[in-house]
Amino acid sequence: GAVVSQHPSRVICKSGTSVKIECRSLDFQATTMFWYRQFPKQSLMLMATSNEGSKATYEQGVEKDKFLINHASLTLSTLTVTSAHPEDSSFYICSAERGETQYFGPGTRLLVL
């Protein structure tokens, strides 16, 4: 149990385009999901907390207008990287909270050309 999926697993896009990443909890409902970003050989940095039915809470330094988060249901949160630039290239990972444990999705590798 406690499976989290992400789609797509990899995406390459041109600079200036927007990319949507989906995070789904497959076998449980998650009121809270989290979005992280991980650069190569670095740790996970929390970007925002996604709460079902309410606005996301963004960490300091994360632009909410650039990284749009929607948590429309108890099993789906989406992260949209708007007007992507090469510096947005990274590994984006979501997690879904079940009890006191976070279960991570497989991640999405974004490359912006």
Next chain:
Amino acid sequence: GQQVMQIPQYQHVQEGEDFTTYCNSSTTLSNIQWYKQRPGGHPVFLIQLVKSGEVKKQKRLTFQFGEAKKNSSLHITATQTTDVGTYFCAGNAGGTSYGKLTFGQGTILTVHP
């Protein structure tokens, strides 16, 4: 804000040797969690420690939570090549930040056969 420091950054061992990674938080934690990330993969939950001075074992892995609930360690006895990966600790400050994890920098473990 809360900071979680993890050392060492890298550890190279011969198969059969022991391995330890240490984690220190700048603030008292509600709980601490440990994750393992294989190369190219996503973090996988290993364990959560909640109580002061708690010690938990999972086969060859021993996890400790300090008395002050500010530090933790992961010890692997007789490493195997399957132990290769990055081990992250993640601190949960609790209170209004409950659920938000602050990750340490991770320790990259390499095991030579």
